[in-house]
Amino acid sequence: MKILFINPCLRRNHPLKLLPVGLASVMSYVQSQGYSFDLLDIDINEYDDNYVENFIKDHSYDVILYGSIVTHYKWIKWLTRIIKKYHPETKVVVGNSVASSCYELFLKNAPADVVVIGEGEITCSEVLKAYSNSQPLDKVEGIAFREDSGNIQKTPVRAACEIDALPMVNWEF
Secondary structure, eight states: OOOEEEOOSSTTOOOOOOOOHHHHHHHHHHHHHHHOEEEEEHHTOEEEEEEEEEHHHHOOEEEEEEOOOOGGGHHHHHHHHHHHHHHTSEEEESSHHHHHTTTTHHHHOOOOSSSEOOOOOOOOHHHHHHHHTTOOGSSSSOOOOOOESEEEOOOOOOOOOOGGGGOOOOOOO
């Protein structure tokens, strides 16, 4: 399964670059579960939207995961639509407050497949496992997703995990 994580850019051309701790933690956990993936780091490379669109058009993935804060809602919707425009079968998983704070609204207005609600480390890993094994998503806690019928389903909240249960963040990413 080909997987891509995307780190969006919140402050284009800003000299201060903040470490995406949440994304790095999710990627570290997913890697610890045996998954390999690519990273499109829009922020550190200061890619513009044209570059991002061409990258998406030219590269095919089975699953693409990303998230952002809610103030980046419009751009995340744009990105989701671009992915589905060029690769309608690619599964799109969106996390952080941009989607989880208003998951129904987000899923109604953007063609994402899954919204991660709450902590994403274990949840993203379980979503990937479900996709790789062609299993239903309704057993994965802490998500909302679009069913084949188009209906939106929300699963039970995932209990918070112990911080010591997570691997150290791999800053090599």
